[in-house]
Amino acid sequence: MESFEVNKLLGALLGTIFVVMSIAIASDAIFYAPHPEKEGFAIEAAEAAAGGETAGGEDQAPQPIGPLIAAADPKAGEAIFKRCQTCHTAEKGGPNKTGPDLWDVVNRPIASHEGFAYSAGIKEFSQGSSLKWDYDHLNGFLTSPKAFVKGTAMTFAGLKKPEDRAAVIAYLRTMSDNPAPLPQ
Numbered sequence: 001m002e003s004f005e006v007n008k009l010l011g012a013l014l015g016t017i018f019v020v021m022s023i024a025i026a027s028d029a030i031f032y033a034p035h036p037e038k039e040g041f042a043i044e045a046a047e048a049a050a051g052g053e054t055a056g057g058e059d060q061a062p063q064p065i066g067p068l069i070a071a072a073d074p075k076a077g078e079a080i081f082k083r084c085q086t087c088h089t090a091e092k093g094g095p096n097k098t099g100p101d102l103w104d105v106v107n108r109p110i111a112s113h114e115g116f117a118y119s120a121g122i123k124e125f126s127q128g129s130s131l132k133w134d135y136d137h138l139n140g141f142l143t144s145p146k147a148f149v150k151g152t153a154m155t156f157a158g159l160k161k162p163e164d165r166a167a168v169i170a171y172l173r174t175m176s177d178n179p180a181p182l183p184q
Contacts, residue, residue: 041083065139066183068166069173077171080164084156090175099154104176106169107132121151135183138169 081090087098094101100113110126110133111118131137140148142165144158159165173179 065135065162065166065169068162069135069170070182072163072166072170074167074171074174077167077169080159080168081171084168087154087156090172092177102172102175104178105133106138106173106176106180107134109133110137119151119153121149121153124151125149135169138172139165142168 084099084102088100088102089095089097090102090105092103094103096113096116100116100118110131111122112126125131133141139162142159145152145154145156147158159168173182
């Protein structure tokens with residue numbers, strides 16, 4: 001009788017192992033996720049060295065963006081803007097996502113989009129003046145949102161290349177019924 005009980009225990013153990021392995025194989029087949037053919041976006045961040053310069057030696061203050069915007073290609077800006085579409089839309093009447101809709105953002109007052117709950121940092125930045133998202137403010141913000149507006153909830157690292165910022169701003173300028181005039 002003793003060997004019969006041992007056989008029952010071994011049978012139960014083997015049956016349990018079979019069921020668990022079958023479930024594991026089935027769940028791997030159901031929830032299979034292949035690796036992407038192309039990797040995601042690389043996050044470039046330069047650490048600041050002493051004296052207010054980046055590790056590459058260039059100054060952190062944004063360059064004047066006006067001449068670059070005038071020469072920028074909005075189509076290139078549209079391609080770069082795809083990184084932003086996780087959190088923003090740029091269509092007329094588009095929905096707010098994690099960030100506000102950016103339709104007609106150029107020269108719009110800061111923290112003024114209807115129906116969006118702005119972070120305390122952006123609200124504080126825009127208080128007490130009639131600041132607008134003009135070309136210089138957009139350039140500064142897109143360079144490094146956290147450095148430009150202390151306390152902003154925007155987690156984007158920024159666009160380090162002035163040409164990329166100019167292209168995105170040129171694209172955002174076209175996202176309007178009445179585009180803002182180009183800077184001088």
